[in-house]
Amino acid sequence: xxxxxxxxxLAAALPAMVSAQAAxxxxxxxxxxxxxxxELVETNTSLSAGSCTLAAERMATRLKAAGYADTDxxxxxxxxxxxxxxxxxxxAGTDAKxxxxxxxxxxxxxxxxxxxxxxxxxxxIEENGYFYGRGTSDDKSQAAIFTDTMVRxxxxxxxxxxxxxxxxxxxxxxxxAFNGAEWLVKxxxxxxxxxxxxxxxxxxxxxxxxxxxxxxxxxxEKVYQDFRIEATNPGGHSSRPxxxxxxxxxxxxxxxxGQYEFPTQMSDTTRGYFTETAKLTGGExxxxxxxxxxxxxxTEANAIVSxxxxxxxxxxxxxxxxxxxxxxxxNALAQRAGANINCRMFPGDPIENVRGQLIKAAxxxxxxxxxxxxxxxxxxxxxxxxxxxxxxxxxAARHFPGVPxxxxxxxxxxxxxxxxxxxxxxxxxxxxxxxxxxxGVHGLNxxxxxxxLYAERDYLFDLIQTYAR
Amino acid sequence: xxxxxxLLAAIIAAPVLAAPAAAQPMRPDQLAFxxxxxQLVETNTSLSVGSCTGxxxxxxxxxxxxxxxxxxxxxxxxxxxxxxxxxxxxxTGRDRKAKPIxxxxxxxxxxxxxxxxxxxPFxxVEEDGYFYGRGTFDDKAQAAIWTDTLIRYKxxxxxxxxxxxxxxxxxxxxxxAFNGADWLAKNxxxxxxxxxxxxxxxxxxxxxxxxxxxxGVQVGEKTVQNYTLVATNPGGHASVPxxxxxxxxxxxxxxxxxxxxxxxxxxxxxxxxxxxxSKVAPTPxxxxxxxxxxxxxxAAANAIVSxxxxxxxxxxxxxxxxxxxxxxxxNALPQRATANINCRMFPGTDPEMTxADLVAAIADPKVSVSLTPPIRPVAVSPPLNExxxxxxxxxxxxxxxxxxxxxxxxxxxxxxxxxxxxxxxxxxxxxxxxxxxxxGVHGLNxxxxxxxVxxGRDYLDELVHALAD
Numbered sequence: 001x002x003x004x005x006x007x008x009x010l011a012a013a014l015p016a017m018v019s020a021q022a023a024x025x026x027x028x029x030x031x032x033x034x035x036x037x038x039e040l041v042e043t044n045t046s047l048s049a050g051s052c053t054l055a056a057e058r059m060a061t062r063l064k065a066a067g068y069a070d071t072d073x074x075x076x077x078x079x080x081x082x083x084x085x086x087x088x089x090x091x092a093g094t095d096a097k098x099x100x101x102x103x104x105x106x107x108x109x110x111x112x113x114x115x116x117x118x119x120x121x122x123x124x125i126e127e128n129g130y131f132y133g134r135g136t137s138d139d140k141s142q143a144a145i146f147t148d149t150m151v152r153x154x155x156x157x158x159x160x161x162x163x164x165x166x167x168x169x170x171x172x173x174x175x176x177a178f179n180g181a182e183w184l185v186k187x188x189x190x191x192x193x194x195x196x197x198x199x200x201x202x203x204x205x206x207x208x209x210x211x212x213x214x215x216x217x218x219x220x221e222k223v224y225q226d227f228r229i230e231a232t233n234p235g236g237h238s239s240r241p242x243x244x245x246x247x248x249x250x251x252x253x254x255x256x257x258g259q260y261e262f263p264t265q266m267s268d269t270t271r272g273y274f275t276e277t278a279k280l281t282g283g284e285x286x287x288x289x290x291x292x293x294x295x296x297x298x299t300e301a302n303a304i305v306s307x308x309x310x311x312x313x314x315x316x317x318x319x320x321x322x323x324x325x326x327x328x329x330x331n332a333l334a335q336r337a338g339a340n341i342n343c344r345m346f347p348g349d350p351i352e353n354v355r356g357q358l359i360k361a362a363x364x365x366x367x368x369x370x371x372x373x374x375x376x377x378x379x380x381x382x383x384x385x386x387x388x389x390x391x392x393x394x395x396a397a398r399h400f401p402g403v404p405x406x407x408x409x410x411x412x413x414x415x416x417x418x419x420x421x422x423x424x425x426x427x428x429x430x431x432x433x434x435x436x437x438x439x440g441v442h443g444l445n446x447x448x449x450x451x452x453l454y455a456e457r458d459y460l461f462d463l464i465q466t467y468a469r
Numbered sequence: 470x471x472x473x474x475x476l477l478a479a480i481i482a483a484p485v486l487a488a489p490a491a492a493q494p495m496r497p498d499q500l501a502f503x504x505x506x507x508q509l510v511e512t513n514t515s516l517s518v519g520s521c522t523g524x525x526x527x528x529x530x531x532x533x534x535x536x537x538x539x540x541x542x543x544x545x546x547x548x549x550x551x552x553x554x555x556x557x558x559x560x561t562g563r564d565r566k567a568k569p570i571x572x573x574x575x576x577x578x579x580x581x582x583x584x585x586x587x588x589x590p591f592x593x594v595e596e597d598g599y600f601y602g603r604g605t606f607d608d609k610a611q612a613a614i615w616t617d618t619l620i621r622y623k624x625x626x627x628x629x630x631x632x633x634x635x636x637x638x639x640x641x642x643x644x645x646a647f648n649g650a651d652w653l654a655k656n657x658x659x660x661x662x663x664x665x666x667x668x669x670x671x672x673x674x675x676x677x678x679x680x681x682x683x684x685g686v687q688v689g690e691k692t693v694q695n696y697t698l699v700a701t702n703p704g705g706h707a708s709v710p711x712x713x714x715x716x717x718x719x720x721x722x723x724x725x726x727x728x729x730x731x732x733x734x735x736x737x738x739x740x741x742x743x744x745x746x747s748k749v750a751p752t753p754x755x756x757x758x759x760x761x762x763x764x765x766x767x768a769a770a771n772a773i774v775s776x777x778x779x780x781x782x783x784x785x786x787x788x789x790x791x792x793x794x795x796x797x798x799x800n801a802l803p804q805r806a807t808a809n810i811n812c813r814m815f816p817g818t819d820p821e822m823t824x825a826d827l828v829a830a831i832a833d834p835k836v837s838v839s840l841t842p843p844i845r846p847v848a849v850s851p852p853l854n855e856x857x858x859x860x861x862x863x864x865x866x867x868x869x870x871x872x873x874x875x876x877x878x879x880x881x882x883x884x885x886x887x888x889x890x891x892x893x894x895x896x897x898x899x900x901x902x903x904x905x906x907x908x909g910v911h912g913l914n915x916x917x918x919x920x921x922v923x924x925g926r927d928y929l930d931e932l933v934h935a936l937a938d
Binding site for chain 1: 644691693695706707708709710711712714716717719720721723724727778779781782787789790791792793794795796797798799800801802803806808809811813841880881
């Protein structure tokens, strides 16, 4: 996943937190989990040389060994993308009317070159309290925890009111690749339909000593949308400039768009985020956050909070010029000049509303402004309900006592965008904590804290059962 | 020439229509000239597939047939540009102490596609009182006239008092091509040394009914200088815009360049031009010209005269942005934004001064301004030499009685820019008249009225005699 880090926003000096306490798990099932995790990490699922299909088959074998019937498991892929497959598994609930809880994780990983890494990226190595290997964190830790949860519940014969579904998919890490989550929503939504889905997308924060500072729960993503702004002109020879000029018309509009500030918006998620962050931040900024939660139109509070570029972006739709082109020769007046405006739209903000504001900001009716590239769906953010958020906090109080939980809105790069658009509210589950140095996610020597992984597993096993009861 | 259209007569009210004169049968000397002119037009000299060298050799054979010795003729080309050659011919004068006169023209033509033209661009067709074909106007009429004049001189057996030199070169139409005039100035300065040169750049204007409405001698031209603006920024991810942005910084600079107006300047040429125009322009433009001549700081008068883009450009240095480029990805904040500023400097303007003016106008140290090669020499306007201009005016009164005669400054550049540094003041000769529609110069279906060529030839031949004998 591509993250919107919350760590940077937190003040460094915070009250000491109680360390994560692992709920007891038996040595046997811990070994079983570790074996599953190892098998998944060691199955190369990079786009260039790996196979998600093979990884899905291996997980299916484990599920069947735990007692799942063939009919409970759907392995899928398309003829055009035979190695980019996935699986959906279902654990039936006791109440036919209760909707399912969906556990979503992606099994593909970012490319990793052996010669660049200290260790083989596709061999799970435990060293100095860390598991090393590509995908140890993103996202095979979660895929393994979810699959292991399905195995343990089946093995124990646990009866839960709600069905639990597991979807392991491919293609999350590569923009133009086949995306399994998108494919499921479009082709077999019934396989994955659920009351809500738990996904990657949130990270908590730790201090330098490795103690948890805050948990995160992601609810809602900003929506990526490019716009093209363009000016045209009859042009002519540059030795005789005309009063009107495509480049200048565009430049003037870009200056105005650069000055334009989209209005402050709040969702359940960002209200929750700023309420919790105000406590951690304190002072003038914390007070301004609370004022803004009470009244998003408070311009003075907005000015204070928006000093931070990340908070500024969380409070509104942002649009910024990222590319510029115009003219065809040094000595000719430009006949065309255009720019790409990259917008990150607040969840639920319609494209036409953003376009209308860009047109107004540009202030020049002779320019054209149109959405360009892929037209993104603009689903409303999933509601931060008591059932989802309240339960997550209550269970966290047992596993991570004293650690607050911050709702987070990301910039829109997980598979959650497909599910939210398909009507399945999708949340980035709490439980994981970001390494201060990023943990090598998407980079070299990716790693995952051993203790952190087990704590996350224990928390999620507890949380999922609580949701499903 | 790079800019063909004359400033003249741009806003002169069309006089009462005169009945077009019936075509007169050509004299024997005119038929001989026409054959030479036709052969020159039909020798393709475009950069892509033509050969200036071939055209030069063809003209050399005509000169030799007329009695020129091999020693009088220099054919030149460089090994790197074998097809971009030219010719210098010398007709030695009777008075060895009298300084030579140089007749300059260019052989190359702008590209022309047969498929786009109504007739074959490299076949000279006479139709409806016009010669059609690429180069019929720019610049093969004048090149053929200069060659024809030398041939007639030779055939008459009477040498001029002053030595006459003719240089016909390649590369005038293409900025980055090999330029024969530049090469001669740098490598064969003695061969072309002269007291002054007659070149393209002057001329006259017909109204729609082919009645001459104005004519002029071009004395001086603006120089071209390109500048590069660069704005840089650390950039970052587009989901979290920073307060500063390279594109916005550049856009602000471009708005400043656009808003900046260089001050009104006059030199002898443009003073003469506007004095003449003030007599023929409609009210209130005529009065505004008079006021501006008296006081270049008269803002109200400037506003009226500068409404016409040609007058606006004649009154000052102009700078206009012609190319812009920025950014490297739609989803990344731009790290670099650049623009080309194309300036046409009033004669005598130091490009470093114009750079300083741009820097002051932009007033933002984050945006750098630098000169883009090639850096042209500072244009020095030739003096208003009565020994040259007097005969031009006097003979014009004979051939074109009652037609206003003035001095003009080109807003674009000709090869004259290369002769100025070696001390040859260069004048754009009057004589050839163009139509209000621009005659397809540089465009489609280039054409010139037969009577323009024939009367222009008579005028120029007599002018050369008057100056040289």
